[in-house]
Amino acid sequence: MNRSKKDRILDAAEQLFSERGFDGVSMRNVADTAEVGLGLVTYHFTTKDVLFEDVVxxxxxxxxxxxxxxxxxxxxxxxxxxxxxxxxxxxxxxxxxxxxxxxxxxxxxxxxxxxxxxxxxxxxxxxxxxxxxxxxxxxxxxxxxxxxxxxxxxxxxxxxxxxxxxxxxxxxxxxxxxxxxxxxxxxxxxxxxxxxxxxxxxxxxxxxxxxxxxxx
Known part of the structure; x- marks a missing residue:
């Protein structure tokens, strides 16, 4: 099943947050792990707090x-x-x-x-x-x-x-x-x-x- 890019971002953030905690993860880290552009991450999730909440x-x-x-x-x-x-x-x-x-x-x-x-x-x-x-x-x-x-x-x-x-x-x-x-x-x-x-x-x-x- 093909995952949407938004789902890939959430999956990547979930894995990173679980390994490094909130403070140890940057939006750039998430973009790189999801293999998408940073702009797409911030388009779907305006801040890291918003991304973390959506992951939870x-x-x-x-x-x-x-x-x-x-x-x-x-x-x-x-x-x-x-x-x-x-x-x-x-x-x-x-x-x-x-x-x-x-x-x-x-x-x-x-x-x-x-x-x-x-x-x-x-x-x-x-x-x-x-x-x-x-x-x-x-x-x-x-x-x-x-x-x-x-x-x-x-x-x-x-x-x-x-x-x-x-x-x-x-x-x-x-x-x-x-x-x-x-x-x-x-x-x-x-x-x-x-x-x-x-x-x-x-x-x-x-x-x-x-x-x-x-x-x-």
């Missing part, structure tokens, strides 16, 4: 759509079922062998580590995030909204670090576990995430319980 939102829309589809099929799910539905579309896209989705996963990790991209992350993933928080509260009634938000943010941190394929788990496991094997990463993430969210609910309940004193 392009796949975010696809990911959000698949997540909403799986979430809509759940009826009174457990935390484990909820998290599996949330992780699975991302895993499937990465496991498809697409170089672009693997680059996007690394870029997504960068996005979550820098506060200057908080607004962009909120615009790109906020609607599904709010739905997840509501569903976490339904699955774990003892948890407050604040702790549900905290649990969701912790889950995101786990997800992006795993899907970014940093190789850390390969090194610490002496190669017994591969960070590229995203298929086997889902179950541990689900178990860890669900247990953590439940622990937040339990600790919050314990903290709010009245102290019991013994009369002398």
């Amino acid at each position: 939102t392009r796949r975010a829309e696809v990911l959000n759509s698949e997540r909403r589809k799986l979430l809509s099929e759940l009826d009174n799910p457990s935390l484990e079922e909820l998290l599996e539905a949330f992780f699975e579309p991302y895993r499937r896209f990465i496991a498809s062998g697409s170089k672009g989705w693997r680059a996007y996963a690394r870029l997504h990790a960068i996005l979550t580590q820098d506060s200057r991209w908080t607004d962009l992350a909120a615009r790109s993933f906020g609607a599904v995030a709010l739905e997840m928080v509501e569903r976490i509260m339904m699955a774990e009634p003892a948890i407050s909204r604040g702790e549900a938000v905290r649990g969701y943010v912790h889950v995101i941190g786990i997800m992006v670090s795993v899907f970014a394929e940093t190789g850390l788990i390969d090194r610490f496991s002496d190669g017994a576990i591969s960070s590229r094997d995203v298929a086997t990463s889902i179950s541990p993430m689900v178990r860890f995430g669900a247990a953590g969210i439940r622990a937040l609910a339990i600790s919050e309940t314990a903290a709010s319980a009245p102290l019991v004193t013994l009369n002398s």
